[in-house]
Amino acid sequence: MLFDFGLLKTIWRETGTHPPFTRTPETDLVMNDEGSVLAYEKGGRPTGALAGAYLYHLAQMCALIKSGDLVLDLGCGPGNLLAQVAKLNPRAEFIGVDLSESMLALADLRFRQAEIPNVELQLADMTRLSQFGDASFDTIISSMALHHLPDISALECCFSEMGRVLRPNGRIYLNDFGRLKCRESVGYFVGRAAAGEEQALVDDYTQSLHAAFSKEEFEALVARYLQGRARVFSTIISPLTVVIKGGSSSPSLVPKRELDMIYRALPAPRKNDVQQLKLFLRLGGLPSAL
Numbered sequence: 001m002l003f004d005f006g007l008l009k010t011i012w013r014e015t016g017t018h019p020p021f022t023r024t025p026e027t028d029l030v031m032n033d034e035g036s037v038l039a040y041e042k043g044g045r046p047t048g049a050l051a052g053a054y055l056y057h058l059a060q061m062c063a064l065i066k067s068g069d070l071v072l073d074l075g076c077g078p079g080n081l082l083a084q085v086a087k088l089n090p091r092a093e094f095i096g097v098d099l100s101e102s103m104l105a106l107a108d109l110r111f112r113q114a115e116i117p118n119v120e121l122q123l124a125d126m127t128r129l130s131q132f133g134d135a136s137f138d139t140i141i142s143s144m145a146l147h148h149l150p151d152i153s154a155l156e157c158c159f160s161e162m163g164r165v166l167r168p169n170g171r172i173y174l175n176d177f178g179r180l181k182c183r184e185s186v187g188y189f190v191g192r193a194a195a196g197e198e199q200a201l202v203d204d205y206t207q208s209l210h211a212a213f214s215k216e217e218f219e220a221l222v223a224r225y226l227q228g229r230a231r232v233f234s235t236i237i238s239p240l241t242v243v244i245k246g247g248s249s250s251p252s253l254v255p256k257r258e259l260d261m262i263y264r265a266l267p268a269p270r271k272n273d274v275q276q277l278k279l280f281l282r283l284g285g286l287p288s289a290l
């Protein structure tokens with residue numbers, strides 16, 4: 001079902017002209033707490049709470065990544081999504097950075113067990129990428145990580161670094177949450193996506209939506225550091241999902257058959273997540289790659 005009463009109420013609340021509520025940073029900026037790390041990793045498994053969103057963004061990332069690319073993933077976490085991207089793009093090389101040792105340990109185990117050879121992991125800060133030279137990456141990706149930065153100046157450092165390390169005609173695909181206008185809307189979206197999930201994941205999602213930067217903040221930083229190289233899109237009406245995308249997608253790069261298999265294995269609520277992202281981001285100006 002694409003529409004429900006709670007969604008309609010949320011849309012009504014979010015259409016007001018008032019600005020987004022005040023941001024509350026994550027308590028666990030770098031995710032090292034064992035309980036939340038494990039719950040997060042579980043949520044990212046093939047039938048977990050994040051699986052639908054991952055599939056949508058996986059298709060978009062695949063449409064941008066070319067054979068021979070060097071790709072940087074900022075805040076790769078336990079690597080659930082990075083593993084899927086790297087597996088579907090075996091001729092590209094990936095560097096995943098994260099500041100959490102626990103997350104990287106899980107990611108490392110995943111890549112070794114799945115025998116995915118084209119990923120290097122680095123314990124590094126996405127706001128300080130001095131280990132990488134100017135214009136050293138063909139593509140930059142990031143998923144659900146930017147809201148973990150403490151404040152707008154850290155986000156600005158991250159965008160400045162992205163603008164520096166991305167080559168001039170490079171491609172970029174970042175997805176994150178956008179800050180909503182009403183705190184009540186957070187409860188609706190969390191309930192929809194994380195019903196029946198572990199409390200740690202529910203709490204994590206709630207905190208994420210409170211810690212999200214606003215679409216306007218993203219737009220200002222893209223204009224300053226990625227001008228002409230990327231655009232900001234969001235789900236229509238409420239910017240629950242924000243995507244920053246640069247470079248043209250090639251439908252021929254999308255492995256339709258593999259993505260279709262992933263879609264078919266999703267539980268019904270996660271299929272619904274994919275359909276809603278497709279619809280609400282398309283209405284926000286971003287065509288789906290699925």
Ligand SMILES: C[S@@+](CC[C@H](N)C(=O)[O-])C[C@H]1O[C@@H](n2cnc3c(N)ncnc32)[C@H](O)[C@@H]1O
Nearest residue numbers: 030031075076077098099100125126143145148
């Ligand atoms: C919610 S997870 C997202 C993981 C993964 N990208 C995904 O889509 O599932 C956010 C990650 O960002 C990491 N992180 C937070 N601050 C960071 C920083 N300054 N530099 C690098 N990683 C950071 C956290 O440790 C965490 O693993």
